[in-house]
Amino acid sequence: MLRLENLNCGYGSVEAVHDISFDVAAGSVFALLGPNGAGKTSTIMAIMGHIDIHGGRIVLDGADVTRRRAIDRVGLGIALVPEGRQLFSDLTVDENLTVGGYALPLARDAVKRDKVFSIFPRLFERRTQLAGSLSGGEQQMLAIGRALMAEPRLLLVDELSLGLMPKMVDLCLDALMQLKREGLTIVLVEQNTARALDVADHVCVLSSGIQVYQGTAAEAKASGSMFATFLGINEPEPS
Incomplete structure (x- = not known):
């Protein structure tokens, strides 16, 4: 590839x-x-x-x-999970995921979001929390999830x-x-x-x-x- x-x-x-x-x-x-x-x-x-x-x-x-x-x-x-995660700390989990899919049509947003939550159920539980309030591990999950929103x-x-x-x-x-x-x-x-x-x-x-x-x-x-x-x-x- x-x-x-x-x-x-x-x-x-x-x-x-x-x-x-x-x-x-x-x-x-x-x-x-x-x-x-x-x-x-x-x-x-x-x-x-x-x-x-x-x-x-x-x-x-x-x-x-x-x-x-x-x-x-x-x-x-191609999508990137950057070193140090580089999340938008003052945005929620859901909002960070939305940013991850911004380059693609919104039609599949819900499907992609459900996929991320199936891989990382903890993110679903934290979806309304600010990214900056998550633990380091949860932030890494979110960084991966945000990249996956680009399919x-x-x-x-x-x-x-x-x-x-x-x-x-x-x-x-x-x-x-x-x-x-x-x-x-x-x-x-x-x-x-x-x-x-x-x-x-x-x-x-x-x-x-x-x-x-x-x-x-x-x-x-x-x-x-x-x-x-x-x-x-x-x-x-x-x-």
């Missing part, structure tokens, strides 16, 4: 990602791993259309979308577990796996390497903006040296 070809991107004249290439198969979970400052978020933001492309191509379903605006990419089926085929999730209790991380990852089973394609940026490998089909490891490893999640789990060399962590415990 998604292909990055020799992508170089960054912020103005500052290049954050250098010459990376990978394919993401439809209906799969693709994990982007690496230490802080590796270029993971920059890659996600390039796919979404939010930072400068200095070279290379982004291809969606065979079509070059490298120079398409972010709003156009939403219409093509994406490709969901970009940046730092799902950031600041969350393990139980909430489990709930959100379970939701992503449900969406995968329903055919959604997911690109996941995650600091919790072991959990990312539990849910991913393929992984790409970045270091200082350079692609240093790519393979299946099973291969990555078996490569203890990769974790020590590129991620600066001990080999994850077997799941």
Whole structure:
């Protein structure tokens, strides 16, 4: 579904990602791993259309979308769950969901909202509360739900577990796996390497903006040296 070809991107004249290439198969979970400052978020933001492309191509379903605006990419089926959630804290849960679907016709709004509430029943219970009054886990659920209101085929999730209790991380990852089973394609940026490998089909490891490893999640789990060399962590415990 998604292909990055020799992508170089960054912020103005500052290049954050250098010459990376990978394919993401439809209906799969693709994990982007690496230490802080590796270029993971920059890659996600390039796919979404939010930072400068200095070279290379982004291809969606065979079509070059490298120079398409972010709003156009939403219409093509890409949605983002940003790092830190970035909710409208002074709007209610319902209102945040409405914002998520603003680029599409209103005719399907109720259907999409019901879908979100079926995945996250807690949001239905909190639908009239201000987003800023929710717990961190509930806010992450809402951030995912808001993205789903755009009816994406490709969901970009940046730092799902950031600041969350393990139980909430489990709930959100379970939701992503449900969406995968329903055919959604997911690109996941995650600091919790072991959990990312539990849910991913393929992984790409970045270091200082350079692609240093790519393979299946099973291969990555078996490569203890990769974790020590590129991620600066001990080999994850077997799941």
